Amino acid sequence: MRLWFGSKGKEAESETIFQKFGGFIRDMGIDLGTANTLVYLKGQGIVVREPSVVALETGSQEIKAVGEEAKRMIGRTPGNIVAIRPMKDGVIADYNTTATMLEYFIKKAQTQRVYFPRRPNVMVCVPSGVTAVEKRAVEEATRAAGAKEAHTIEEPFAAAIGAGLPVWEPMGSMVVDIGGGTTEVAVISLGGIVTAKSLRIAGDEMDEAIIQYIKRQYNLMIGERSAENLKLEIGSAKVSDDEEEITRQLRGRDLISGLPKTIQVTAREIAEALNDTVQSIIDSVKITLEQTPPELAADIMDRGIVVTGGGALLRHLDQRLSEEVDMPVIIADNALDCVAIGTGQSLENIHLFTSGVGISSSNRFGRRM
Numbered sequence: 001m002r003l004w005f006g007s008k009g010k011e012a013e014s015e016t017i018f019q020k021f022g023g024f025i026r027d028m029g030i031d032l033g034t035a036n037t038l039v040y041l042k043g044q045g046i047v048v049r050e051p052s053v054v055a056l057e058t059g060s061q062e063i064k065a066v067g068e069e070a071k072r073m074i075g076r077t078p079g080n081i082v083a084i085r086p087m088k089d090g091v092i093a094d095y096n097t098t099a100t101m102l103e104y105f106i107k108k109a110q111t112q113r114v115y116f117p118r119r120p121n122v123m124v125c126v127p128s129g130v131t132a133v134e135k136r137a138v139e140e141a142t143r144a145a146g147a148k149e150a151h152t153i154e155e156p157f158a159a160a161i162g163a164g165l166p167v168w169e170p171m172g173s174m175v176v177d178i179g180g181g182t183t184e185v186a187v188i189s190l191g192g193i194v195t196a197k198s199l200r201i202a203g204d205e206m207d208e209a210i211i212q213y214i215k216r217q218y219n220l221m222i223g224e225r226s227a228e229n230l231k232l233e234i235g236s237a238k239v240s241d242d243e244e245e246i247t248r249q250l251r252g253r254d255l256i257s258g259l260p261k262t263i264q265v266t267a268r269e270i271a272e273a274l275n276d277t278v279q280s281i282i283d284s285v286k287i288t289l290e291q292t293p294p295e296l297a298a299d300i301m302d303r304g305i306v307v308t309g310g311g312a313l314l315r316h317l318d319q320r321l322s323e324e325v326d327m328p329v330i331i332a333d334n335a336l337d338c339v340a341i342g343t344g345q346s347l348e349n350i351h352l353f354t355s356g357v358g359i360s361s362s363n364r365f366g367r368r369m
């Protein structure tokens with residue numbers, strides 16, 4: 001925003017003052033993810049990055065902790081406190097807790113600026129396969145959390161913007177965003193989604209597959225956090241004998257004796273555990289490619305498939321996907337941040353969006369805009 005004082009010098013001076021105080025900028029982009037929530041502020045980038053977890057007291061429903069602190073409590077809480085993840089499969093599973101969590105993250109982001117409007121305009125991403133009701137719930141929760149205007153953008157479109165793909169050009173770009181709850185596959189051209197597939201299979205499903213594998217093979221019960229850590233440390237998208245060498249110790253509860261027990265697992269075993277989930281993701285890419293018009297498919301063959309989201313960081317995922325679809329595959333820089341960056345930047349360029357490209361908005365009275 002510019003203030004005009006009648007001379008160019010004054011205008012420049014006022015701009016500097018505004019820049020110093022962060023400017024009258026009321027735009028905020030939020031990647032409200034199943035696993036993590038990221039907040040992007042115009043001109044500042046990502047200012048909040050925390051797990052989408054809330055710790056509640058069971059009786060009073062009083063919030064005890066949000067984000068990082070609450071995640072540390074998962075599986076370790078006393079009987080009267082539960083750590084919950086209010087988002088499931090990319091959509092709101094618990095409305096009130098989501099609104100409270102959003103309010104906490106919005107307030108936290110606001111403290112990053114000297115001046116920030118009390119009621120910002122917020123753009124939040126939603127999976128491409130959500131229903132109108134699920135989308136409205138996100139907009140309402142965002143306004144309940146303090147937003148003046150709430151807009152939603154489809155996640156793969158935001159991921160493509162954040163990964164720097166030429167979304168406005170008459171050229172096919174394919175993005176695969178593998179998050180915690182959903183995998184979004186989309187082909188984008190001329191500012192619109194041409195074909196898309198939203199799969200409720202992603203990182204959480206991989207963790208669950210590891211838990212089930214360890215239970216089956218070793219009669220050992222492990223928690224969600226141990227499974228996720230194992231995936232992050234030695235998980236792989238390719239089952240290969242070379243992975244026999246990589247091992248990790250794992251602690252859990254023996255299902256027969258009921259006592260704590262430590263075992264050793266190899267990366268090959270974890271790759272086997274993840275195999276079906278990885279295959280489902282690859283199959284959804286293949287189906288989307290089959291539905292893509294030939295001209296756009298040719299562009300994708302030339303330029304490759306771009307993968308974003310935390311799941312993109314699974315070892316050898318690019319290699320396996322590339323071998324199966326016979327095309328180049330590129331893991332985006334800052335894969336975990338692409339959706340948040342694209343969500344924030346789309347609010348800056350909202351004038352470029354025409355209706356029907358996956359943006360929907362409502363104001364503080366809940367009226368559609």
Ligand SMILES: Nc1ncnc2c1ncn2[C@@H]1O[C@H](COP(=O)(O)OP(=O)(O)OP(=O)(O)O)[C@@H](O)[C@H]1O
Pocket residue numbers: 031032033034035036037089090178179180181182183202203204228231232235308309310311312313314315336339
């Ligand atoms: N190095 C890694 N290897 C494998 N998986 C990873 C890695 N780093 C993060 N992940 C996984 O990525 C997922 C989180 O990714 P991300 O933050 O993109 O999801 P989200 O936006 O919260 O979820 P969604 O988009 O489904 O709502 C988690 O399941 C996490 O375990």
